[in-house]
Amino acid sequence: MKTSFLGLVLIPATLAVAPIPSYQHAKQNTRYVPNAYIVELSDGAISRRSSPHATVLDTISNSGIPFQTVSTYNTPEIFVGASIRLPSPADAARLAKIPGVVAVRPVIKIEGPKPIDLSVVKEAPIAHPDTYGPHVMTGVDKVHATGNFGQGIKIGIIDTGVDYKHPLLGGGIGPGFKFVGGYDFVGDAYESGLSPPMPDDDPLDECNGHGSHVAGIIGANPGNDFGFSGVAFNASLAAYRVFGCSGTTGDDIILAALIRAYNEKRDIITLSLGEPSGWTESTASVVASRIAAEGRVVTIAAGNDGEYGPWYTSSPGAGIGVISVGSVDNVVSMFQNLTVHGAVHDPITYLLPFPLNATSEYPIYVTSTDISKTDDACDSLPDNTPDLSPFVVVIHRGTCTFSQKLANIADKGGKLALIYNSDDGAFSTIDVGTFPAALISADDGKFLVQQFLTNPNLTLSFPQTGASVSITNPVGGLVSYFSTIGPTFDMYLSPEVAAPGGNILSTWPLKLGGFAIASGTSMATPFVAGAAALVLRDLGKTAKVALEMQRILQTTSVSLASSHTDGSPVRTVAQQGSGLIQVDRAINGETIVSPSQIALNDTAHFKATHTISITNSGSAKKVYELRHISAETLDTIDESGSVDPFPPFVPGAATVSLSATKLTIGPGSTKHVVATFKPPSMANATLPLYSGYIQVSSAIENFQIPYLGVVGSLKVGAILDRSANFFGLPLPVVLDSYGDPQEGPQNYTFLDYDAPFLLLRLLFGTAQFQIDLVDKNFEVPSKGKAKTIGSLVELDYIPRDSDDPFSGYTALSFSGNFANGTRIDDGQYRALLRVLKVAGDRKKEEEYEAWLSPQFGVVTPS
Ligand SMILES: *[C@@H]1O[C@H](CO)[C@@H](O)[C@H](O)[C@H]1NC(C)=O
Ligand SMILES: *[C@@H]1O[C@H](CO)[C@@H](O)[C@H](O)[C@H]1NC(C)=O
Ligand SMILES: *[C@@H]1O[C@H](CO)[C@@H](O)[C@H](O)[C@H]1NC(C)=O
Ligand SMILES: *[C@@H]1O[C@H](CO)[C@@H](O)[C@H](O)[C@H]1NC(C)=O
Ligand SMILES: *[C@@H]1O[C@H](CO)[C@@H](O)[C@H](O)[C@H]1NC(C)=O
Ligand SMILES: *[C@@H]1O[C@H](CO)[C@@H](O)[C@H](O)[C@H]1NC(C)=O
Ligand SMILES: *[C@@H]1O[C@H](CO)[C@@H](O)[C@H](O)[C@H]1NC(C)=O
Ligand SMILES: *[C@@H]1O[C@H](CO)[C@@H](O)[C@H](O)[C@H]1NC(C)=O
Numbered sequence: 035m036k037t038s039f040l041g042l043v044l045i046p047a048t049l050a051v052a053p054i055p056s057y058q059h060a061k062q063n064t065r066y067v068p069n070a071y072i073v074e075l076s077d078g079a080i081s082r083r084s085s086p087h088a089t090v091l092d093t094i095s096n097s098g099i100p101f102q103t104v105s106t107y108n109t110p111e112i113f114v115g116a117s118i119r120l121p122s123p124a125d126a127a128r129l130a131k132i133p134g135v136v137a138v139r140p141v142i143k144i145e146g147p148k149p150i151d152l153s154v155v156k157e158a159p160i161a162h163p164d165t166y167g168p169h170v171m172t173g174v175d176k177v178h179a180t181g182n183f184g185q186g187i188k189i190g191i192i193d194t195g196v197d198y199k200h201p202l203l204g205g206g207i208g209p210g211f212k213f214v215g216g217y218d219f220v221g222d223a224y225e226s227g228l229s230p231p232m233p234d235d236d237p238l239d240e241c242n243g244h245g246s247h248v249a250g251i252i253g254a255n256p257g258n259d260f261g262f263s264g265v266a267f268n269a270s271l272a273a274y275r276v277f278g279c280s281g282t283t284g285d286d287i288i289l290a291a292l293i294r295a296y297n298e299k300r301d302i303i304t305l306s307l308g309e310p311s312g313w314t315e316s317t318a319s320v321v322a323s324r325i326a327a328e329g330r331v332v333t334i335a336a337g338n339d340g341e342y343g344p345w346y347t348s349s350p351g352a353g354i355g356v357i358s359v360g361s362v363d364n365v366v367s368m369f370q371n372l373t374v375h376g377a378v379h380d381p382i383t384y385l386l387p388f389p390l391n392a393t394s395e396y397p398i399y400v401t402s403t404d405i406s407k408t409d410d411a412c413d414s415l416p417d418n419t420p421d422l423s424p425f426v427v428v429i430h431r432g433t434c435t436f437s438q439k440l441a442n443i444a445d446k447g448g449k450l451a452l453i454y455n456s457d458d459g460a461f462s463t464i465d466v467g468t469f470p471a472a473l474i475s476a477d478d479g480k481f482l483v484q485q486f487l488t489n490p491n492l493t494l495s496f497p498q499t500g501a502s503v504s505i506t507n508p509v510g511g512l513v514s515y516f517s518t519i520g521p522t523f524d525m526y527l528s529p530e531v532a533a534p535g536g537n538i539l540s541t542w543p544l545k546l547g548g549f550a551i552a553s554g555t556s557m558a559t560p561f562v563a564g565a566a567a568l569v570l571r572d573l574g575k576t577a578k579v580a581l582e583m584q585r586i587l588q589t590t591s592v593s594l595a596s597s598h599t600d601g602s603p604v605r606t607v608a609q610q611g612s613g614l615i616q617v618d619r620a621i622n623g624e625t626i627v628s629p630s631q632i633a634l635n636d637t638a639h640f641k642a643t644h645t646i647s648i649t650n651s652g653s654a655k656k657v658y659e660l661r662h663i664s665a666e667t668l669d670t671i672d673e674s675g676s677v678d679p680f681p682p683f684v685p686g687a688a689t690v691s692l693s694a695t696k697l698t699i700g701p702g703s704t705k706h707v708v709a710t711f712k713p714p715s716m717a718n719a720t721l722p723l724y725s726g727y728i729q730v731s732s733a734i735e736n737f738q739i740p741y742l743g744v745v746g747s748l749k750v751g752a753i754l755d756r757s758a759n760f761f762g763l764p765l766p767v768v769l770d771s772y773g774d775p776q777e778g779p780q781n782y783t784f785l786d787y788d789a790p791f792l793l794l795r796l797l798f799g800t801a802q803f804q805i806d807l808v809d810k811n812f813e814v815p816s817k818g819k820a821k822t823i824g825s826l827v828e829l830d831y832i833p834r835d836s837d838d839p840f841s842g843y844t845a846l847s848f849s850g851n852f853a854n855g856t857r858i859d860d861g862q863y864r865a866l867l868r869v870l871k872v873a874g875d876r877k878k879e880e881e882y883e884a885w886l887s888p889q890f891g892v893v894t895p896s
Pocket of ligand 2: 381382
């Protein structure tokens with residue numbers, strides 16, 4: 035998943051604006067795999083012919099469009115079409131016009147999944163008591179106690195492959211093993227757009243690791259020294275490998291894997307991957323939705339982009355009917371103590387779950403004796419630095435990445451390091467790669483610096499056993515800061531549920547160390563897949579139960595507060611969905627509460643009344659009480675008109691009146707309660723997201739229905755950034771062949787680099803993005819249709835840009851051709867950019883935002 039590392043990537047304060055990207059860099063930053071398209075064909079186009087595959091190929095061949103087929107999809111209820119390569123976008127536009135072709139969409143790049151932080155664990159520590167935190171948080175321990183381990187349920191894992199040789203993952207593949215099968219769609223070297231897929235039957239992954247971590251969360255055998263196990267360790271697993279050792283994949287590969295897992299009859303399909311989107315309509319989202327609608331459970335990560343603010347839902351997790359999963363931090367963290375020699379001082383706790391691999395007593399060396407220096411070891415160390423190999427090197431946190439600091443000490447021979455926290459840094463795991471290094475507190479760091487100056491006798495040692503400290507994670511049980519915040523632009527809830535994903539121990543390829551602790555919604559997602567297996571095992575492996583899974587898990591979840599401070603508000607539904615799943619309650623519930631969730635939409639499409647139905651499926655009469663709990667309201671748009679990455683809480687909540695707050699229901703009977711919602715009145719916030727829960731409880735059970743809405747019309751969300759805030763020059767901007775902003779008319783030959791390119795930022799997503807060629811004297815009409823010459827670019831369902839200085843923009847180059855490939859006649863023109871407002875009507879010109887480029891000439895070189 036696309037990740038952001040809190041506190042790791044610090045932008046130097048002097049860099050006020052983002053660097054203007056070069057043409058080459060901007061080109062690489064596109065969301066799409068060059069020349070790659072997914073063609074969808076209508077069912078009608080198939081049924082008339084005998085062989086659907088032949089039809090796909092025939093239809094395209096007969097058009098005379100040069101193409102190369104990469105793979106075909108042929109599962110009528112899910113998807114019929116092909117992944118193809120075309121020489122130019124123009125061919126895609128022509129192809130789209132062929133009868134029977136439903137859509138031609140560019141293949142979207144999906145970034146390789148990366149955990150938020152990762153520590154590789156090479157040696158088994160002392161055994162912990164078998165009360166594995168994530169299982170206790172979610173009632174999985176209670177379900178395991180009943181002998182339900184998901185046996186008989188088949189789960190397909192679409193990820194980086196798996197090291198099935200790992201003893202905890204069964205030690206092999208094929209009938210009789212935990213991993214019963216799978217497929218490798220890509221091979222080790224694959225990277226979308228750069229290196230072609232080399233498929234084979236073996237999904238073994240010994241170079242990436244992510245998929246093995248995911249697999250262990252579902253399926254790791256118990257009885258290991260670490261005291262952990264998978265949620266459904268007796269389920270049968272299959273690995274569908276869609277990523278190479280590193281790099282991106284394309285959504286055409288994800289599509290192929292989804293369809294294969296469906297055809298191989300996996301009851302549950304889980305995907306810990308995705309790309310920021312905000313829309314429910316991407317190809318992979320739609321296909322995942324169709325699979326869910328056929329009665330399979332599909333769990334997909336919500337994304338790790340919490341720090342980019344709301345409206346950033348990831349695709350394919352955004353698909354309607356799939357279960358998108360947010361992350362909750364593990365309650366307990368395992369730390370270690372080191373021993374101080376040569377001074378009287380308590381052991382120092384360092385932030386690693388397992389001891390550093392260091393077995394002697396080491397003197398210390400500090401890279402700066404100035405404890406206020408925050409860019410400590412960010413530059414190469416001075417020439418007079420001694421050989422650091424005998425020392426534990428002590429470094430201050432700050433300014434540059436940990437790996438940069440560690441690389442600098444490694445240059446001087448450093449082999450072991452402690453990084454001391456800054457006064458305001460979070461005391462949570464840090465990314466040090468494979469370097470043996472760990473975080474210690476600011477106070478302990480200052481102590482060591484002072485000792486370095488005064489006490490040559492001080493040494494440190496790292497006990498390999500007996501020094502584990504189990505510390506209650508101060509943010510354990512809360513929504514992880516990195517968990518992506520929804521909802522979608524069409525106001526669907528995403529995530530649907532949350533599960534443990536912060537600070538999770540699991541299996542890792544043997545060749546890469548065997549075990550690792552990682553964080554991400556990637557870790558929360560397989561947890562829910564495993565939970566669904568336990569539910570299917572108990573309630574029956576039927577399409578009916580699968581179709582109900584979202585409701586079963588959502589209505590039995592517990593909502594989480596925004597902090598552990600007493601009286602703190604409930605965290606927004608936009609980040610936790612229904613809250614933390616409770617698997618025992620999901621299985622044992624004797625009440626059916628529906629709907630599963632209530633999407634109130636924006637005020638313009640607001641529906642005030644919703645009927646809640648309550649069925650007592652138990653054998654005795656029950657008295658139910660209903661009440662409304664509001665969650666925090668977020669002011670999503672800041673004064674500059676951008677989505678606020680850290681939206682402030684604003685006072686105000688919906689009011690909900692219930693037609694009954696107490697009712698008695700006999701066994702087997704159903705009663706209805708009408709909930710009437712009134713959005714909060716919030717004059718001075720822009721698009722505030724409000725949310726909460728309707729709770730339904732009997733003496734012995736608790737259920738809840740999450741709801742979410744936004745005050746105002748989504749149409750007020752400005753889409754085009756016209757400020758100079760980001761690059762220091764007003765946007766959108768046309769850059770000429772030298773990369774300079776074009777001012778005044780300019781001519782281009784469109785040969786080599788002599789072409790303009792457009793740089794812009796989308797503050798909000800858009801369902802339709804189009805650029806047309808217009809006359810140089812064109813003026814944007816205040817009313818009625820704009821008169822254009824021809825289409826240059828047309829794209830749909832585009833996410834908003836983040837505020838990331840290196841990737842938070844959209845760039846497009848012009849070819850001198852129309853979208854259909856026809857060369858533009860020599861002449862003087864402008865480009866008209868139009869983006870449809872969210873919730874806007876495609877047919878109404880006034881529901882688009884428009885921008886007109888400076889004048890440019892298309893000239894034939896003489
Ligand atoms: C579950 O798997 C374990 C091996 O990890 C095996 O010993 C046990 O018999 C299985 N239990 C069931 C109920 O399938
Ligand atoms: C670890 O260090 C802390 C702080 O010095 C101390 O309170 C604790 O008892 C130590 N625990 C172990 C197991 O050494
Ligand atoms: C621990 O460090 C020693 C010496 O540097 C090395 O030989 C050994 O392989 C390491 N062990 C592990 C499990 O990494
Ligand atoms: C270091 O150890 C030596 C020998 O034990 C001792 O004489 C000296 O006082 C110690 N220095 C400090 C600063 O404790
Ligand atoms: C919200 O309203 C828009 C506009 O009618 C609609 O397209 C969308 O599907 C609605 N969202 C939900 C969750 O119903
Ligand atoms: C909104 O305006 C009211 C009245 O002017 C003020 O009391 C309140 O603090 C404002 N709220 C926000 C979030 O600015
Ligand atoms: C662009 O080309 C046209 C036609 O060749 C010419 O008349 C005009 O002066 C040129 N403009 C610029 C800015 O070079
Ligand atoms: C391509 O589009 C342009 C502008 O709309 C149009 O003039 C031209 O005829 C089209 N070419 C083909 C081959 O359809």
